[in-house]
Amino acid sequence: MEENKNKSRRDFVKTAAVAAAGFMIVPRHVLGGKGFIAPSDKLIIAGVGAGGKGESDLTGFMRGGKAEIGFLCDVDDRRAANSVKRFPKAKYYKDWREMFDKEAKHFDAVSVSTPDHNHAITTLAAMQLRKHVYVQKPLTHDIYEARILTEAAVRYKVVTQMGNQGTSSDGSRLLMEWYNAGLIGEVDTVYCWTDRPVWPQGVPWPAQKSDIPKELDWDLWLGTAPKADYIDKLVPFNWRGWWEYGTGALGDMGCHLVDAPFRVLGLKYPTDVECSVGSVYVDSFKRGYFPESCPPSSHVTMTFNSEKQGGKAVKMHWMDGGIQPERPVELGPDEIFGDGGNGVLFIGSKGKMLCDTYGRNPRLLPLSRNAEINVPATLARVPDQEAGHYTQWVEAAIAGYGKMEVSSDFSIAGPLTEALLMGNLAIRGFDIRKPNATGNGFTYPGRYKKLLWDGPNMKITNFDEANQFVKRAYRSGWTLGA
Missing domain, CATH: 3.40.50.720 (NAD(P)-binding Rossmann-like Domain)
Incomplete structure (x- = not known):
């Protein structure tokens, strides 16, 4: 009798455990209850x-x-x-x-x-x-x-x-809706600018190596990059100014500033690029040659064909290191240009529009035009905007591939990144030097060229020396699988 009771008790516990386990994995929509996350x-x-x-x-x-x-x-x-x-x-x-x-x-x-x-x-x-x-x-x-x-x-x-x-902000969607409604007409020129870098650039690699902090695995930090001595202050932030590790001001801030015109105008690969860079002086007269370091400032001009404008060419100017475009005449003398240090300006056939970093604070110029805007919202907004950029990815991943839209999936982020890095090809190509014919100096062939870009094949067609930066060699032991 006691044995039967123990067996019944064991069966009950087993059944209850299975039921409990089953309950724990029932999807939230079946369980109901607002706010409950299974x-x-x-x-x-x-x-x-x-x-x-x-x-x-x-x-x-x-x-x-x-x-x-x-x-x-x-x-x-x-x-x-x-x-x-x-x-x-x-x-x-x-x-x-x-x-x-x-x-x-x-x-x-x-x-x-x-x-x-x-x-x-x-x-x-x-x-x-x-x-x-x-x-x-x-x-x-x-x-x-x-x-x-x-x-x-x-x-x-x-x-x-x-x-x-x-990309998840209301501002970037407003810019698209205003453009789609024809408020500024066709755009032929865009300016994007930033006050970055705020880390050292245009400087020589320090001659003095430093002791590796005991908490840091320096070899793992280097990863795909060549073996190098540890130097002070490279980690955790100043690596951005060195080409082996970072992508300079354009790589850092371009994704936040170029993204808006990229979407508004339907851009993809640039067709050509040219640039100028700020000089670096080792002393009062001599320019330093530091090709391993990003320059202190640059002005890059890229040409795109706009899908939304029937393939019409759009010139995009990128300026960093504190360089800014000329203030538009429609902007009052005391009105802030962008957010002060950064901004995006669209110049169209019927008007101009301006925004800050991240597409924030979009406005038409002159500012008096903004009181007259009556454009219906046609694009879905992301709730909670900046936080929503994270949570929409989380929710989309839970739903599964292809079930929910996210703001910056790789089909968009990949071509945008390629375009920015194309600008960096011009910046790096600007500093490629060769011995001159007499052997007592150097020439810089990339400085007088407009680089022509074959986007589908990822190749500069008129200056092969710069193609070395399209795909770098990884350090031994690190491989990018296909």
Whole structure:
């Protein structure tokens, strides 16, 4: 009798446990109840790059309550400390390759917030595991890498998003609606400008190497880049000014400023590019030659064919280092041009429009025109805008590939990144030098050329020396798989 009672009790416990387990994985829409998120509805994210921007990205994913940070990875324990404290249940790694090998079956998506030179290799490896990816801007360091990631997103059918949050703003949608309504007519010229860099550029690589901090795995930080001695202050921020690791002011801010005209006008690959760069002086007279460092300022002019204007040419001017275009006559002498240090100006056949960084604060010129705007909203808005850039990716990843729209998936972010990096080809080509005929000096053939770009084939057709920057060689042991 007692044996039968124990058996009945064991059967009850077993049945209850199975029922409980079944209850835990029932989808939220079946359970009902506003605000309830079942475990099966949560996106488990592995964060590669847990400090700085990576830290704020991980926090952003949590805003909608549908994400869980399951794993953290950072080469620098100092930078990761806040995230480790904030997400105590997340298992911590230093090498993303080890994390992917050991934990891939335990996470759904990957956030990549590393220096530019390691974006592509980490992102592609995640996509090959069929993981959804959110990648900080710029998408990649090289044009070739951007093309590979754009194609891979379709091949592996994963939800993608680049971290240029202005693409989810109301401002960028207003600019599109005003343009589509014909308020400024056809656009032939766009100016984008920034006060970046705010890190050293146009400087020689320091001769004095420094001791590697004990918390930093320097070899892993270098990743795909050539072996180099550790130098003070390169990590965590000043790497942006060195071509081996960063993409300069254009790579840093272009995704936030060029994105609006890219979408408004239906742009893709530029057809040609030319540039000038600011000089660097080692002393009062002699210009320094530091091709390993981005210049302190640049003015890049790219020509695009606008899909929305029947292929009509559009000139886009990019200015950094504090260079700004001439103020439009329609802007009053005391009215702010852009946001002061950054901005975008569209010049159309019927008028002009202006916005700040991230497409914010769009306005027609003169400002008095804005009181007369009566254009209906035709484009869906992203709730909570900046936070929504994160949460829309989380929700789209939960829904599955192709089920929901996101603002900056790789089909958009990839070509945008390629266009920006094409501008960098001109900047780097500007500093290519060769011995002159007499052998007692140098010529700089890239300085007098307009570079012609074959976008589909990723090739400059009239200055082959600059094509070396389209696809760089990775350090031994690091490979970008197809």
